[in-house]
Amino acid sequence: MVLDHIIPVSAGGETVAENLCLSCVSCNSFKLNFQTGFDTESQRETRLFHPRSDSWHEHFSWSDDSSEIVGVSAIGRATVNRLKMNQPIMLIARREWKKTGSHPPPGVDFGSKSME
Ligand SMILES: [Zn+2]
Numbered sequence: 453m454v455l456d457h458i459i460p461v462s463a464g465g466e467t468v469a470e471n472l473c474l475s476c477v478s479c480n481s482f483k484l485n486f487q488t489g490f491d492t493e494s495q496r497e498t499r500l501f502h503p504r505s506d507s508w509h510e511h512f513s514w515s516d517d518s519s520e521i522v523g524v525s526a527i528g529r530a531t532v533n534r535l536k537m538n539q540p541i542m543l544i545a546r547r548e549w550k551k552t553g554s555h556p557p558p559g560v561d562f563g564s565k566s567m568e
Pocket residue numbers: 475476477478479480
């Protein structure tokens with residue numbers, strides 16, 4: 453995992469806790485300095501999921517076999533697209549993790565709404 457600036461430094465994002473999140477190397481390598489992704493349903497550029505203020509379950513779910521992350525909102529779909537969250541290597545990894553019982557993660561919700 454790496455530390456990601458949610459709002460990129462190049463866009464004025466500060467290196468403060470409220471603007472940092474943990475990201476896997478793969479997602480981080482595709483997020484780069486982007487703050488939007490393409491939502492295939494609305495055909496619009498849409499802001500990315502904000503891991504500190506958005507609720508994971510409002511924007512994503514798992515496929516039936518838990519191998520794919522499914523965007524269930526414009527923000528979710530745009531984020532899955534931008535971060536290429538369902539690359540073949542990730543599907544293989546999730547299937548292997550599932551065999552060991554370590555996937556899907558329980559109660560994935562890092563947004564502030566989970567702390568209410
Ligand atoms: Zn990732």
